[in-house]
Amino acid sequence: MKFSIFLNPQIPGSGYAAEENAKARRPIGRDTESYQRLLHEVREIAVHADQVGFDALMMTEHHFHSEGMEFSVNPLMFLTDLAARTERILLAPLGLVLPAWDPIRAAEDVALLDQFCKGRLRLGVARGYQNRWMNVLGQRWHAAAARSDGSASDTRNFDVFGEVLKIMKLAWTQETLRYKSDVLDYQVPYPYEGIEGWPAQEWTRTFGAPGELADDGTVQAVSVCPRPYQNPHPELWQPFTISDRSVIRAAQEDILPWMFTPNPDDHAQKARLYQEESAKQGRHYRLGEHTGILKIVGIADTTEEAINTFGRSIPKDFAAFFGPFGYLEVLRKKEDEKHKPISPEKGDAKRMNDVEMALFGTPDDVKRGIQRMLDRMPDLEWFGLYMQGQQGVLPLDTVKRNLEMFATKVAPEFR
Numbered sequence: 001m002k003f004s005i006f007l008n009p010q011i012p013g014s015g016y017a018a019e020e021n022a023k024a025r026r027p028i029g030r031d032t033e034s035y036q037r038l039l040h041e042v043r044e045i046a047v048h049a050d051q052v053g054f055d056a057l058m059m060t061e062h063h064f065h066s067e068g069m070e071f072s073v074n075p076l077m078f079l080t081d082l083a084a085r086t087e088r089i090l091l092a093p094l095g096l097v098l099p100a101w102d103p104i105r106a107a108e109d110v111a112l113l114d115q116f117c118k119g120r121l122r123l124g125v126a127r128g129y130q131n132r133w134m135n136v137l138g139q140r141w142h143a144a145a146a147r148s149d150g151s152a153s154d155t156r157n158f159d160v161f162g163e164v165l166k167i168m169k170l171a172w173t174q175e176t177l178r179y180k181s182d183v184l185d186y187q188v189p190y191p192y193e194g195i196e197g198w199p200a201q202e203w204t205r206t207f208g209a210p211g212e213l214a215d216d217g218t219v220q221a222v223s224v225c226p227r228p229y230q231n232p233h234p235e236l237w238q239p240f241t242i243s244d245r246s247v248i249r250a251a252q253e254d255i256l257p258w259m260f261t262p263n264p265d266d267h268a269q270k271a272r273l274y275q276e277e278s279a280k281q282g283r284h285y286r287l288g289e290h291t292g293i294l295k296i297v298g299i300a301d302t303t304e305e306a307i308n309t310f311g312r313s314i315p316k317d318f319a320a321f322f323g324p325f326g327y328l329e330v331l332r333k334k335e336d337e338k339h340k341p342i343s344p345e346k347g348d349a350k351r352m353n354d355v356e357m358a359l360f361g362t363p364d365d366v367k368r369g370i371q372r373m374l375d376r377m378p379d380l381e382w383f384g385l386y387m388q389g390q391q392g393v394l395p396l397d398t399v400k401r402n403l404e405m406f407a408t409k410v411a412p413e414f415r
Contacts, residue, residue: 001374001414002062004056004384005049005403006258006294007072010392012037014068015394016058016316027066038071039081041396046082049089052407055089055383056122057082058258058384060095060239063133068392069321083117091117094239094258095124097263099146099160100137103167104177104188105223111172114228121230124237125255127161127246129325141184148243158245159183165253172233176221194218237292244273251277258292258384262330262357267293268376285379292382293373296358296389299405303361309398311349311360314389319344322388330357363409370414383414 002307011034011062024030033068046057059078062070072078075093083091091113096106114121128134131145138144143160144153163183171177189195194214200202201217209223228234236255238246250257251274261267271291278285298310319328328342331351350356359369373380385406390399 001211001370001380002055003017003053003380003407004058004090004292005045006052006058006060006384006386007045007389007391008060008069008386009042009071009078009156010037011035011068011394012041016320016406022068027392028068029066029071035067035071037394041391041399042078043082044158044396045403046086046089047214049403049407050086052404053411054089054403054407056092056382056384057086058092058094058124058237058239060094062130063137063270067321069317079121080113080116083120087330088120090120090122092237093124095126096166097126097128097134097137098158098168099141099143101164102136102140103164103186104224106164107168107171108226110234111224111228112185114234115226116229117229119229119234121234121283122237123234124239124258125161126239127157127163138414140357148246151185153230162249163182167338169233172228173226175209176223178221187289189219189222194220196233197361203340218361218373240294244270245272248277250274250284252281254278254281254283256292256382257289258294258382260294260330262295262355264356264373264376267373268316271377271380288374288377288380290381291377292384293380294384294386295369296352296360296387297385297402297406298358298360298390299363299366299402299410301362303365304363306360306362307349307377310390310394310402311352311358313351316353316395317389317393319347323347333353362403366410367413370410374414 013029013034014028017234022028025034028034034366052115059072059075060070061072061075063073065071079091127146129146134145141160143157144156163181167179167316170179180192196218198219201213204212210220212223213219221279221387238250238255238257245294247257247270256275259267261270271288274288274291275285298306298307300306309313323344331342331347333355356369359366370383
């Protein structure tokens with residue numbers, strides 16, 4: 001098994017844990033002093049995770065978060081900074097929200113980072129679920145936030161995601177790219193019939209990629225440069241894979257799904273679906289292989305101390321900010337009323353621990369939690385520490401000590 005940390009960078013002093021400061025600096029997302037503190041903390045954590053032996057560091061993409069939560073505006077640029085400060089840890093945007101990107105610009109930026117870090121990049125790709133920013137940045141493709149409800153809007157997002165990914169793959173794998181997309185109303189070159197009047201025709205014929213120019217000198221294809229360091233491209237990952245439709249497409253595209261299904265039985269069911277669909281594509285993975293799971297982890301000398309330390313601030317922020325997006329559903333128990341939403345007051349640390357969204361306790365407690373997953377999926381490949389409520393909330397030394405305890409007292413048991 002391999003181990004990762006998943007950072008949702010949070011500006012220190014934002015959220016309910018520092019309510020007065022967050023109000024005083026409102027909007028704290030535009031406060032430079034506060035943002036510099038975030039940069040310092042994330043850099044410290046990245047270097048520490050690299051040194052104590054974590055295999056990967058993951059970071060999401062979100063925009064317009066004036067409140068200071070989930071503050072990773074451009075994960076590719078952020079991870080470029082971290083690549084220069086680390087030595088061996090893999091770096092992964094989890095994920096790049098493809099319906100908000102131009103496919104060629106995304107392909108270029110990914111290739112650049114992969115070259116910068118010499119292949120330490122793993123590329124997470126996502127659909128985008130927050131309408132405040134997804135509806136703005138996705139407007140060029142008429143793509144709104146994904147709802148995972150099968151609606152026309154959700155299907156449009158699903159189709160745009162697939163088409164952007166397809167064009168990116170073509171840009172990485174073909175020396176010259178010529179493509180006309182009806183899904184996106186996107187042409188390469190533009191106009192598709194050819195770009196006239198390219199002044200450096202002879203230079204391009206001599207030194208450019210074969211096939212860029214037609215016999216009459218018009219540009220009939222483009223060569224997207226550079227190519228990724230990895231051949232043909234970085235391994236693809238996908239965050240928070242919950243719906244069966246997303247699991248199936250991940251299997252079809254050979255994308256490694258990171259699942260957010262706390263109950264080990266539910267996760268095993270999704271992993272089995274992924275295994276079965278992958279086999280249809282000729283890829284025969286063992287149960288749990290090429291999949292990952294995320295959990296909040298807090299380690300201390302006693303379970304009570306772990307809950308008090310790491311569960312103190314998580315519930316309020318999690319319920320207030322993530323609850324309205326439907327994330328409280330991961331806290332559902334069998335005895336909860338089936339069609340009644342989980343109320344915010346149920347989002348406490350004890351319930352998180354009970355449903356195994358979180359593993360709070362001693363190193364042995366955490367080991368037992370991981371073993372319960374391995375009992376159902378013997379070949380689970382990745383385990384990720386979801387650091388919600390830690391960086392930006394707890395003292396930096398506490399966060400780093402938690403990572404070190406996991407790396408030295410838990411991880412060696414399963415490597």
